[in-house]
Amino acid sequence: MRFLLVFLILLISCSESTEQKSKVDIYTEKGILLLGNGTEPSGIDPHLVTGVPEHKILLALLEGLVVFNPKNNGVLPGVAEDWNVSDDGLSYTFIFNPDAKWTNGDSVKPEDFAYSWERILSPDLGAQYADMLYVIKNAEKFHKGDIKDFSQVGISITNNKLKVELENPTPYFLNILTHYSTWPVHPETVEKHGGMISRNNQWTRVDNFVGNGPFKLESWEINKALRVSRNDLYWGNSSNKINGIEFIPIDNELTQDRLFRSGGIHLANTVPTEKINRYRDERPDELYEHNYFGTYYYRINTNKYPLNNINFRKALSLAIDRELIVKSILKGNQKISYSFTPPDENGYNPTTKLDFNPIKAKEFLEKSGYDVNNPPLEILYNTSEGHQKIAQAIQEMWKKNLGLNVVLTNVDWKVYLTRETQGEFDISRAGWIGDYPDPFTFLDMMVTNRGNNKTGWSNSEFDNILKNAASQISTSDRYNLYEKAEKILIDELPVIPLYTYTRTYLLSQRVKNWQNNILDTNPYQFLSLE
Amino acid sequence: MIQLILKRLLTYIPVLLIVVIITFLMIHAAPGGPFDAERVASPEIIEKLNEAYNLDKPLHVQIFNYLYGAIQGDFGPSFKYPGRTVSELIMSGLPTTIELAVYSILFAIFLGVFSGLLASLNPGKFLDVAPMSISLLGICIPSIILGPILVLIFGIWYDFFPVYGWGDNPGDKILPTITLGTAYAAIFARLTRGGMLEILGQDFIRTARAKGLSETRIIFVHALRGGILPVISFLGPAIAGLLAGSFVVETIFQINGIGRFYVQAAFNRDYTMILGTSILFTFMTLTFVLISDILASFLNPTLRDSGGLE
Numbered sequence: 024m025r026f027l028l029v030f031l032i033l034l035i036s037c038s039e040s041t042e043q044k045s046k047v048d049i050y051t052e053k054g055i056l057l058l059g060n061g062t063e064p065s066g067i068d069p070h071l072v073t074g075v076p077e078h079k080i081l082l083a084l085l086e087g088l089v090v091f092n093p094k095n096n097g098v099l100p101g102v103a104e105d106w107n108v109s110d111d112g113l114s115y116t117f118i119f120n121p122d123a124k125w126t127n128g129d130s131v132k133p134e135d136f137a138y139s140w141e142r143i144l145s146p147d148l149g150a151q152y153a154d155m156l157y158v159i160k161n162a163e164k165f166h167k168g169d170i171k172d173f174s175q176v177g178i179s180i181t182n183n184k185l186k187v188e189l190e191n192p193t194p195y196f197l198n199i200l201t202h203y204s205t206w207p208v209h210p211e212t213v214e215k216h217g218g219m220i221s222r223n224n225q226w227t228r229v230d231n232f233v234g235n236g237p238f239k240l241e242s243w244e245i246n247k248a249l250r251v252s253r254n255d256l257y258w259g260n261s262s263n264k265i266n267g268i269e270f271i272p273i274d275n276e277l278t279q280d281r282l283f284r285s286g287g288i289h290l291a292n293t294v295p296t297e298k299i300n301r302y303r304d305e306r307p308d309e310l311y312e313h314n315y316f317g318t319y320y321y322r323i324n325t326n327k328y329p330l331n332n333i334n335f336r337k338a339l340s341l342a343i344d345r346e347l348i349v350k351s352i353l354k355g356n357q358k359i360s361y362s363f364t365p366p367d368e369n370g371y372n373p374t375t376k377l378d379f380n381p382i383k384a385k386e387f388l389e390k391s392g393y394d395v396n397n398p399p400l401e402i403l404y405n406t407s408e409g410h411q412k413i414a415q416a417i418q419e420m421w422k423k424n425l426g427l428n429v430v431l432t433n434v435d436w437k438v439y440l441t442r443e444t445q446g447e448f449d450i451s452r453a454g455w456i457g458d459y460p461d462p463f464t465f466l467d468m469m470v471t472n473r474g475n476n477k478t479g480w481s482n483s484e485f486d487n488i489l490k491n492a493a494s495q496i497s498t499s500d501r502y503n504l505y506e507k508a509e510k511i512l513i514d515e516l517p518v519i520p521l522y523t524y525t526r527t528y529l530l531s532q533r534v535k536n537w538q539n540n541i542l543d544t545n546p547y548q549f550l551s552l553e
Numbered sequence: 554m555i556q557l558i559l560k561r562l563l564t565y566i567p568v569l570l571i572v573v574i575i576t577f578l579m580i581h582a583a584p585g586g587p588f589d590a591e592r593v594a595s596p597e598i599i600e601k602l603n604e605a606y607n608l609d610k611p612l613h614v615q616i617f618n619y620l621y622g623a624i625q626g627d628f629g630p631s632f633k634y635p636g637r638t639v640s641e642l643i644m645s646g647l648p649t650t651i652e653l654a655v656y657s658i659l660f661a662i663f664l665g666v667f668s669g670l671l672a673s674l675n676p677g678k679f680l681d682v683a684p685m686s687i688s689l690l691g692i693c694i695p696s697i698i699l700g701p702i703l704v705l706i707f708g709i710w711y712d713f714f715p716v717y718g719w720g721d722n723p724g725d726k727i728l729p730t731i732t733l734g735t736a737y738a739a740i741f742a743r744l745t746r747g748g749m750l751e752i753l754g755q756d757f758i759r760t761a762r763a764k765g766l767s768e769t770r771i772i773f774v775h776a777l778r779g780g781i782l783p784v785i786s787f788l789g790p791a792i793a794g795l796l797a798g799s800f801v802v803e804t805i806f807q808i809n810g811i812g813r814f815y816v817q818a819a820f821n822r823d824y825t826m827i828l829g830t831s832i833l834f835t836f837m838t839l840t841f842v843l844i845s846d847i848l849a850s851f852l853n854p855t856l857r858d859s860g861g862l863e
Contacts (some may be wrong), residue, residue, distance in 0.1 A: 064815075071635050073590060149601040151594045167597060222605055222635045245645040246809035274813075275804045278717065281704055282807065285716045435820050437585025444593060454591075474593035 045286025047248035054266035057288040059279045062072060063246050065273040067227045070143040070150045077458045080270050081203040083238040083251045083547055088117050088136070088185070091201040093538035093545045096370075096460040098197045102131050102207070102235065103185075112192025112496040115175075115183040125209050126232075126239045133185035138210040138219070141173045147220040152204035155458065156541045157288035158196060160188040183408050191493040194501065195461035201544075202458055209233040215465040236253050237548040246272060247316055248278035257548075264551035283529050289552075291529040296409070299355055299527060309529050312356045313539035316365050317524035318465065319357075321402070321417075325517050326479035330400075336516040339450075341384035342424035343417055345521055352412050355527050360520035362509050364465040367541065371502050373460045375513040376521065381424040388425050399428035403451040405459035413521070443477050453477075456524070460542060462505045463492075469512060480517030555852075561843055565836070572835045573623070573828060577616050580819075580827050587632035587822040588821070588849055606632060607822075619828065628832070629825035633818070639829035643811055647833075650810035653802065654795040656726060657734035661791070665741025666753060672742065673749035673780070674772070684742060691739030696798070700732040700805035717807035729806045733799060737791050741784050749780035782853055789845030793838035 050057050061076040066100040071079050088106070089098035092171045103117035140159070143150045144166045157163040160177030164170045166467040189196060197206060208226070212233040213320040217224030225231055237259065238251035252267040254260065276293045283291035293334030294302060294310065302310040321339075329335045345359040362373040388395075402418065404410040414431045421427040429450075434442065442448050455475075457464040467473065470489055473479035485508050492504035512518070526543045574657050588594060589604045603609045607618060622629060628639040668684035675681045707728060708716035715725040752758065753776055800812030811830065820824035 062817075065633050066635050066637075068635065114592075146597060146601060149594075149598050149605060151588075151590060151598060153598075154595075217636075223630055224636055227636060244809060245642060246813060271807070273807055277701065278805055278807055281701070281709065281716050285709055285712075287715075287717060368804070436820060437583075437589055440589040440591065441585040444589070474595060477593070494778065533857065 046531065047286040047289055047531055048468075050269070051289075051531075054264070054552055056265055056268040056534070056550070056552065057290070058268060058270050058286045059273045059282065059291045060249075060270040061272065061292055062274045064249065064270075067232070067240070067249075068224065069206045069208065070139070070148060071222065072203075073151050076270070076272065078203055078544075080249060080251075081206065082236070082544065083268055084232070084234040084236040084240060085203065085206040085208075086123075086236045086257075087200050087203075087206040089197050089200050090546055091542065091544050093540050093549060096367075096540055096542065098201060102136075112194065113189050115187045115189070115196060117187070119128065119183050119185070120258055121183075124237060124256040124258065125235050126254055126256060127209070127212075128256065129209070129211075129233075131207065131235050133180040133183060135207045135210055136185055137178050137180060138213075139207040140176075140178060140205070140211070142208065142219045143204060144176070145171075145220050149222065150204070152202070155199055155202055155204045158189050158191070158193045158199065160190050163190075165315070181262075192496045193328050193493065194496065194498055195459060195463060198459040198461055203268065207235065208233075235547070238265075238268060241267065241390075241428075248272075259548055263548040265547050268547060280529075283531075289531040289534050292528050294529055296354060302529065306529075308532055310394075310527070311530050311537075311539065312525055314358065314365065314541050314543040315456070315524040315526040315543055316452060316460060318360055318363060318365055319413075319452075319454045319521050319524060320360065320363065321519040322443070322448075322451045322453040322478055323517055323519065324446055324450070324479060327449060328444060329391060329393040330449060332391045332393070333515055334387045335393055336519070338384045338387035338391060338425060339421065339427075340516050340519045341380045341387060342421055342427075343519070343521070344379045344420055345377070346379065347420075348413055348416055349522050352416055353409075353522065355525050357525045358523040360522050361513075363469070363518055363520050364499050364505070364509060365457070365464040365523045365541070367460070370460070371505060373506050373509045375506075375509055377513065384424055395426045395428065399430045399451045401430050401432050403432050403434065403439060403442060403448040405436045405452075406433050414452065446477070446479060453518070454524070457542070462502070463489075466505060466508050466512070469517065476517075478517040480515065482511055482515065485511045558843070558847070559636050561846075565839055568839060569832060569835055570620075570701055572831055573612060573620065574616065576828055576831045577619065577824075578612075580822065580824050581612060585822055586787070587824060589822070594794070606630070619825075623828075625831070627791040628829040629744060631823055631826050633821045633823040636713055639825045642814060642826065643829055643833060646809055646811035648815060649808060650796060650799050650803070653719065653726075653729060653733060653799055653808065653810060656730040657795055658737065658788070658792055660730050660734035661737035661741055662784070662788075663738075664747040665738040666745045666781065668738075669742040669745025669784075670749060670777070670780075672746045673753065674786065676750065680681065681746075685746065688739035691735045692743075694827070696732045696736065697805070699735060700802060701734060703728050704805070719806070719808040719810075725806075729802050729808060732805065733795060733802045737795065740787065740791070744783040745781060748783045749776060752776045782849060785845055785849045785852060787845070789842035790838070792841040792845075793834070794816070796837055797834055 047057060060079055061502045064080055065074065066072050067077065067080055067084060069085055086101045088101055088103040090101040092099045098408050102123045104120040105118045107116045119133060125131060140156060142148060143153050144156060144162055146166055146168050161170060161175050165173060165176050179186045212226045212231060213219060213224060214230050216226040229240055229243050234240065237254055238259045239254040241250040241252045242365060243249045249270040253263060271288060273282065276295050279291045279293065280295055280298060282288050323330050323336055325331050349357045351360055361377050362375045364371060364373060366372045373481065402414045404414050411433060418429045418431060421429055443451050455465060466489055468475045469480065470486050488504050488508040492501050495501040495504065530537060533552055535553050536549055538545055556847040563611045588599055603815045607615060619629065631637050631639050631642055634642060668688065672681040672684045709714045714728050715722040718725045758771060758776055761775055799810055803810045803812040814826060818830060
């Protein structure tokens with residue numbers, strides 16, 4: 024009894040503090056953003072990391088030659104205050120902003136970029152995103168060890184200007200430069216704490232870190248928070264309205280949801296599916312749902328019978344009711360996919376179609392000559408309730424519309440990746456988020472023998488069109504070629520697109536100037552708190 | 554006694570060695586490697602990465618190298634977190650996990666022994682049936698359910714306690730402690746009740762009553778000493794279980810302990826981290842079981858001769 028009494032007194036004493044302001048209120052006054060940021064970042068070295076949480080942090084700490092423009096998916100000046108493109112589109116010259124500084128006061132020089140790009144392209148570093156720079160002349164050869172001398176790579180420096188020569192005119196080159204793998208590291212710091220190619224380099228430690236972004240690293244408590252504060256030396260500091268950011272690693276979306284509701288964070292980067300409707304009704308102003316540059320699709324192993332038959336693959340696609348999946352299972356405002364590349368109304372908007380037509384599906388199945396009494400096919404997916412629901416629905420649709428027997432196999436993430444890479448699957452669920460806003464980031468994946476193709480599919484016409492598109496200077500010519508390639512893909516269906524991803528998250532109304540864009544990227548220096 | 558403790562400590566060596574070797578073989582047998590990612594890296598890169606982390610060497614050389622390093626306290630670099638060592642990552646969360654486990658066990662002992670005692674003194678009555686029914690509920694509700702319920706009621710509806718964190722805001726340690734400790738409190742309650750009922754029915758208690766000793770003295774000096782023995786014996790495995798089970802609570806309350814590393818390392822195939830956390834949890838389990846055996850031997854004269862450690 025006494026214990027209960029003590030407990031109650033404790034409860035009441037704690038309840039007295041209920042009139043206190045929430046953490047979000049207090050931090051808004053201080054100008055500090057509190058962001059739910061997914062998993063604990065594996066690091067903050069732009070040349071070694073690969074994930075979204077890391078990207079969100081690097082966006083505060085480092086800056087590339089250009090900055091992503093959240094309003095139109097284009098670019099704004101960054102370290103480069105201006106740039107010139109040659110008429111043939113093959114060379115870019117970047118003029119450096121004299122006010123661009125590292126947090127230790129050094130100026131950001133073209134040499135820093137040359138060092139950084141040599142670092143990420145060094146085969147010994149083992150950087151997983153090195154291929155982002157393959158558009159630069161000889162970069163791929165250097166990375167693959169075919170040439171050893173970095174001076175042969177298309178990068179040169181004259182009068183504080185960085186000249187970059189490309190393999191092909193690449194109109195989306197500036198977009199690529201908004202990716203963190205192209206951002207600079209401070210050469211002296213990297214050399215001091217382990218050297219250019221050391222993966223065990225200690226330069227990213229709080230005491231050692233030197234960055235050039237709008238914010239500087241303040242503290243990093245593993246699994247608790249990474250804090251950054253305003254960088255007074257940043258060239259655009261006068262217009263930066265945010266004093267600091269706390270990145271909180273929360274990998275459980277229910278925990279994050281509770282944290283958001285209790286006023287612990289400004290941004291919850293995901294919303295539990297079952298709660299979306301409630302937020303729509305009760306807190307619509309805080310629920311954000313917008314298109315994302317990603318496609319959820321089924322990958323087909325075209326090396327296997329009967330999946331090597333185009334008619335069979337068409338039958339599979341025609342028997343899928345995508346609308347039902349989107350409306351009854353996902354419920355998150357996702358859009359049905361009619362193409363592999365997500366459509367952009369203001370840019371590349373392919374006209375391909377993917378119908379739901381059970382009668383036609385049956386016809387194509389008959390054409391393929393496949394006997395549905397054969398041993399069942401397998402849908403492979405990594406453990407997730409969402410993937411399971413979709414797989415179950417498709418299993419049912421194929422059974423009902425085609426009489427096809429399908430088994431579902433649910434495996435751990437790494438097992439799933441291994442089986443996909445080694446081609447040990449029939450049909451597997453897949454998703455792809457574009458690295459930069461250009462269709463090439465999707466279509467290039469399906470070129471013969473690309474590591475991420477994984478379907479065994481090869482079409483020389485498709486490969487040639489993409490190769491040809493790479494040398495086009497005019498965007499409309501390029502888009503026309505992409506569309507041709509897209510048509511081949513949708514006609515042959517080595518991948519069956521299902522829906523275009525939607526970003527769904529919760530954002531406090533105290534955060535202003537937030538832009539909904541397909542890359543879900545908002546450089547923090549453009550935001551404000553009220 | 555000291556000799557027996559030393560003997561037990563010596564058994565650590567083969568146990569840890571077996572754990573390392575079995576874990577090592579199991580993680581290498583599991584499909585998928587630490588560098589597999591959705592965005593496939595070229596075979597050349599994977600080769601370089603394997604080289605950088607010595608994964609290109611034959612398995613027996615890798616085990617030997619690992620053991621050689623581990624003996625010197627070097628548990629290797631984490632594969633998932635480049636630039637960080639396993640020891641460093643473990644040390645970043647271990648104090649928090651231990652603190653959470655200690656508070657939870659104290660809460661469990663306090664609540665469990667108190668309700669068990671109450672129940673044993675009122676067999677068959679309301680004060681027996683009520684705590685025992687609640688304790689059954691406590692055992693049955695997993696922390697993954699209890700945590701969010703407590704958060705909803707005391708964190709969101711009534712705003713009594715913070716819903717996340719550890720040591721950042723006043724009162725934020727209360728809900729995680731209750732969540733983690735409740736199941737053990739329930740077990741302790743049942744163990745105490747069982748132990749006490751057995752002791753209270755023994756001759757020496759009857760003798761004590763016949764001698765006219767006060768009921769308080771009989772219960773707290775004579776009976777409880779024996780009645781609490783099952784709780785003491787269970788304490789070691791309980792603390793070890795709490796440490797290993799802290800993952801769920803750490804996730805629910807966003808606590809920066811090592812429970813999350815323990816589980817995530819397996820998903821990430823972070824070989825060195827899996828080994829490091831396995832060694833740590835094995836060591837802690839062995840140590841807490843040893844401590845609870847020593848405690849039990851002090852309380853139980855029949856165990857004392859053998860040190861309770863045989």
